[in-house]
Amino acid sequence: MDMRKLVDRLNRYAYEYYVLDAPTVSDAEYDKLYDELRAMERESGTVLFDSPTRRVGGEPIKAFRRHEHIARLYSLDKAVTEDELDAFFTRVEKVCKDPEYTVEYKFDGLTICLTYEGGKFVRAATRGNGTVGEDVTAQVLTIKSYPLSISYKGTLEVKGEAIIRLSVLEEYNKSASEPLKNARNAAAGAIRNLDPAVTAARRPEILFYDVNYMSEGELSSQEEAVAFLEREGFKTFRRMRLCKTPQEVKDAIAEIDVSRKKIDVLTDGAVIKVNDFSAREALGYTDKFPRWAIAFKFEAEEAVTQVKNVVWQVGRTGKLTPLAEVEPVELAGATVRKATLNNLGDIRRKDVKIGSKVLIRRSNEVIPEILAAVEHTGASVDIAAPETCPYCGSPIAEEGANLFCPNRACRPRVAAMLAHFASKGAMDIEGFSEMTACQLIDRLGVRHCSDLYFLDRKALSSLEGFGEKKVRNLLSAVEGSKNIPLDRFIFALGIGGIGKVASKDLAERFQSVEALASAAAETLVEMENIGEKTAENIVRWFADEENRAELSRLLSAGIRPYVKQARAGGPFSGESVVLTGTLSRFKRSEAQARIEELGGVCQSAVTSKTTLVIAGESAGSKLEKAKALGVKIVGEEEFIKILSENGIDIK
Ligand SMILES: [Zn+2]
The missing domain is CATH 3.40.50.10190 (BRCT domain)
Incomplete structure (x- = not known):
């Protein structure tokens, strides 16, 4: 066999082994051919450019040379909450109509950029600061998950993540004099080591996910870019999802969150990108990040437990939220007994049944959420959607994936509304709890938030647990809440989708409730973080007869929302x-x-x-x-x- 044919054959075997994970020959057979090639090279004194013998790595180097990237390697903006993710979708959808998104695993390793010229691998560099990185060609040459020669003949830069598989790390640590702490440090340490032999011994791989630059020809989408990489023989992680809606993206992220525990690579999140490159161009970049991509990072703890029962809770907007009672399980330092399922659509999508084993996640202060069913038991039964409100018996209304109790006087609904109104970030009425709300509803016939400003001292004193002091404190807290920053008043109104941040934005933009009440949807949508749906919620809320009546009762009760005038020339002015x-x-x-x-x-x-x-x-x-x-x-x-x-x- 001539040398060219032998090199081609060995490269094909290596591709099958390292890139496809599907070897077609035994190691012994490969080694025999490899030795044959070595002998041939020694005898003839020639080594072909893409010979596998070049991949042993060579001598240690003294220092890394700096390398300037052809095109800047951007890092990604990060999101850790659903709100931040929604803000990303809102920003994208203001510029692009019906964008498609790709969702990929976010691997935790070291970002590497490979350069090719005239079909040949010429250089590997770390990302560095995005503009200048370190030349790690000798080190990366020992890695086999990419080709030395490709069919594309222009100048090409491709981007990937150098990783060390968890199983490889475990094996390495068994015999290492100094065990490596985690896979991320192990990967970075393996590549950024002056001795390529050390790189080789730690067996890193590179998983490719982006074309960073190409001098000729054009790709039009992320999908095409990944297909191009695969066609040219680069190892990609073949699990990219294409999504048409934010909900599909969230589902894909949830799915990744489950599946990442079963894969052999350390992941710390998911990367969401706008698929279409012309849409990316329209979105552009901030001075630091592309506006068309975001990294969603998982920061929460998770556990598996079993669903015992599901109850439906009525919230302040009348929305019914299914709450699962689960086998108690320890999670992030607390015992979890209940987990939310968001809505009926969520239950169906996640295929959760009573009796199912489920994966739950608890993050920060919010109640734990069920991410997915992991296993059904023989006794698993479907969760039925209620036809009437479990509290007031009203027929349930369905709106999209959500169920609603349409009865504005429904007790838990009023209680939740009052509790929200009085809560800390809202009117901040000290000493007012949901239990207080229930007493006021049951005993004093309170139906509206405005009723709190017309409470009778004597009637209050008749309530269980309401001593003289408690009555006095509550009444003075109610009185004290009348002087309230506008943003907190807006938040207190409990308009669907309006949290504290949006309330601040709205207060700043409109400066009064009256101005907000008469704002048109088009004006609202012009604001950076208000999407169409939220704008519609606001307009609808203020258009509602009962809401308007309630608003005017609140204002005539003496509530004076004010906008803070900052001290001019203060040390933070303009900051x-x-x-x-x-x-x-x-x-x-x-x-x-x-x-x-x-x-x-x-x-x-x-x-x-x-x-x-x-x-x-x-x-x-x-x-x-x-x-x-x-x-x-x-x-x-x-x-x-x-x-x-x-x-x-x-x-
Ligand atoms: Zn009801």
């Missing part, structure tokens, strides 16, 4: 400030109030508009983002100093 981490001397809301008092505007997330970040203990991704964006950062001590210089002393 967009983000608080992150834990502050030891303040509650977050206090710190925010101080910043606003001194002229600053508080934001919840670091964006390109952020000008200052105040970072407390164990600040996380927001701080990193601020650093990446070059935003000014101050610590708690310096913050306190600024305050005291401006006459605000902190105990």
Whole structure:
């Protein structure tokens, strides 16, 4: 056999083995042919460019050379909550009509960029700062999950993640004098090692996912880019999902969240990209990130348990939420007994039944959620949708995936509405709980939030547990709530889809309830973070007769929503400030109030508009983002100093 044929054959075997995970020859047979090639090369003194013998890696190098990337390698903006994800969809859908998204695993390793010229592999570099990376060609040459020669003849840069499989890491650690802590560090350490022999010994792979640059020809979508990579012999992770709606994206993310535990590669999230490249062009970039992609990071803890029963709860909008009672299970330091299923559509989609084993996740303070059914038992039974409200017996209305009790006087609905109205971020009526709400409904016939401002002292005293002091405190808390920042009043109204952040935006934009009440949907949609559906909710809420009547009762009861006028020329005037981490001397809301008092505007997330970040203990991704964006950062001590210089002393 001639040398060319032998090299081709060995490369095909390697491709089947390393890229396709489907070897067609035994290791012994491969080794025999490989030795034959080595002998032939020694004898003739020639080594073909793409000979597998080049992949042993060569001598250790002294230092990494810098390499400037042809096209900048962007990192991705991150989302950790569904809200942040929704904000991404809203931004995209303002620019693109019916965008398609791809959803891929987000591998946790080291990003690598490979350059080809004239069909030949010429260089591998780390991402570095996106513009300049380190030349790791000698190290990457020892990896076999990509071709040395390709059919594309222009200049090409492809991007992938260097990873070490979890099983490979485990095996390595069994005999290593110094075990490697985790797969991410192991991958980075393997590639960024001056001795290619060390790289080879740790057996990293590269999984490719992007074409970063091509000098000739054009690709039109992510789908095409991945197909191109596969055609040219690069190893991709063949599990990319194509989604047509945000809901499909969320389902794909949930699916990845389940399946990632069964794969041999460390993943810490999912990457969502707009599929179509012309849509990407329309969306463009911020100074740091592409606007057409986002990385969703999983930060929560999960466990498997069994569903015992499902009850339907009526919320303040009348929406029925199925709540699963589960076998108690330990999760993130707490015993979980209940988990939400969101709605009927969710139950069907996740195929959850009573008796099913399910995967639940608990993140931050929210109630745990059921992500998926993992197994049905013989006794599993379908969860039936109620036809009438389990509390008031009204016939249920169906709206999309949701069920509603249409009865505005339905007891749990009124109780939830009152509790929300009085809650901390809303009117902040101290001492008012959902239990108080139930007593007021049952005993005093309270139906509306405005009724709280017309409570009778004597009637209150007749309630169980309402001593003189409690009555006095409640009445004065109610009275005190009349003077309220506009954004909190908007939040208190409980308009569907309007959280605290949107309330702040709306208050800032409209400056009064009256102006908000008469805002047209088109005006609302112009705001950065208000989508069509939310705009419609707002317009519909204010158009409703009963809501209007309630609003005017609230205002005539003496509620005076105000817009804070910041102190002009304060040290924070003109600053967009983000608080992150834990502050030891303040509650977050206090710190925010101080910043606003001194002229600053508080934001919840670091964006390109952020000008200052105040970072407390164990600040996380927001701080990193601020650093990446070059935003000014101050610590708690310096913050306190600024305050005291401006006459605000902190105990
Ligand atoms: Zn009801």
